[in-house]
Amino acid sequence: MSEIDVFLVSFSLCLIINYILPKYNFLIDKKFFPHKSFVSNNAVPISGGLIFILSTLIFLRFENIFSYIIFLIFFVGILSDLNTIKSPYKRFFLQIIVILALVFLSKTFILSIRIPLFDHLLTFTLFKYFFVIFCFLILINGSNFIDGVNTLLIGYFISVLLIVIILINEYNLVFESQNLKIIFSVLLILLVFNFFEKFFCGDSGSYVISLIVGYYLIELSNLNLIISPYFIACLLWYPAYECLFSMVRKKIKKTKITGPDNSHLHQLLFSFFIKKLRFKRWIISSLTGISINTYNLIIFFIALENISQTKTLIFLIVVNIILYNFVYFLLKKKVSRFISLN
Numbered sequence: 001m002s003e004i005d006v007f008l009v010s011f012s013l014c015l016i017i018n019y020i021l022p023k024y025n026f027l028i029d030k031k032f033f034p035h036k037s038f039v040s041n042n043a044v045p046i047s048g049g050l051i052f053i054l055s056t057l058i059f060l061r062f063e064n065i066f067s068y069i070i071f072l073i074f075f076v077g078i079l080s081d082l083n084t085i086k087s088p089y090k091r092f093f094l095q096i097i098v099i100l101a102l103v104f105l106s107k108t109f110i111l112s113i114r115i116p117l118f119d120h121l122l123t124f125t126l127f128k129y130f131f132v133i134f135c136f137l138i139l140i141n142g143s144n145f146i147d148g149v150n151t152l153l154i155g156y157f158i159s160v161l162l163i164v165i166i167l168i169n170e171y172n173l174v175f176e177s178q179n180l181k182i183i184f185s186v187l188l189i190l191l192v193f194n195f196f197e198k199f200f201c202g203d204s205g206s207y208v209i210s211l212i213v214g215y216y217l218i219e220l221s222n223l224n225l226i227i228s229p230y231f232i233a234c235l236l237w238y239p240a241y242e243c244l245f246s247m248v249r250k251k252i253k254k255t256k257i258t259g260p261d262n263s264h265l266h267q268l269l270f271s272f273f274i275k276k277l278r279f280k281r282w283i284i285s286s287l288t289g290i291s292i293n294t295y296n297l298i299i300f301f302i303a304l305e306n307i308s309q310t311k312t313l314i315f316l317i318v319v320n321i322i323l324y325n326f327v328y329f330l331l332k333k334k335v336s337r338f339i340s341l342n
Contacts, residue, residue, distance in 0.1 A: 092137075
């Protein structure tokens with residue numbers, strides 16, 4: 001199947017699904033929560049997950065077990081998108097069940113993080129299950145957080161896949177990259193529609209995309225010991241840290257950890273651009289996503305030149321975290337000043 005076929009089918013699905021869903025008022029973001037109307041006041045379809053999973057089912061050749069798992073996590077996301085599962089605790093529980101099934105059936109574990117004591121703990125069955133499930137949970141929920149502005153989620157994982165495809169080709173690694181190339185092609189089409197705010201990925205899309213990419217990255221690392229585990233961490237640092245930082249921030253503020261808010265980095269950057277630029281909201285939303293992804297892509301290329309250099313990669317991750325915190329609190333201060341002046 002050629003890339004042109006993937007482009008044509010994905011493009012057609014985008015047009016057809018985004019025509020049908022509004023007509024029947026299905027999978028339309030009805031702003032159940034205030035944070036969903038923060039960037040866009042329009043009723044935007046949350047069809048990205050549906051388009052993505054249909055495209056992957058047409059073109060990809062997953063193992064049967066993995067196909068079932070992908071469908072299950074998509075189903076959990078759809079129930080959340082439809083507001084059928086209102087409780088975040090129920091959603092979290094279902095996520096754990098699906099990820100546990102994936103890990104148990106596929107035996108996908110994180111084998112090492114190159115810290116002797118921690119690696120020793122990873123030899124214990126219970127701990128290695130806990131750790132990989134924890135990492136997947138942080139990844140998929142962090143990815144859901146960053147689906148708040150145009151191009152951010154999709155553009156981020158396009159950047160990750162681009163780096164991985166280059167890595168496999170340059171180093172002739174042991175890994176079948178065809179599925180990654182197909183996913184990359186599908187996401188490119190989705191990016192175009194998302195840029196113009198024709199849809200969001202929703203919970204279903206963010207869960208499916210991040211789970212598939214996370215799974216492949218663990219497999220890539222386990223099959224090629226030349227790759228430091230911190231290279232994988234560097235590729236996924238942003239959604240992971242977004243999730244962890246959000247949890248700590250809410251804990252400090254003594255607000256509900258599972259509750260939505262409008263204080264994520266991309267939302268603050270969007271608010272800053274809104275005050276500084278005279279563009280339509282959807283353009284500023286796309287600009288926000290592009291700005292964050294441009295920084296991350298630069299970091300990814302630096303990491304690509306140091307795939308085995310654990311110390312360098314840890315340094316990069318630390319720099320990312322420091323810069324994130326600095327920019328976050330700077331924007332928080334500026335946005336608060338804008339609000340007080342108004």
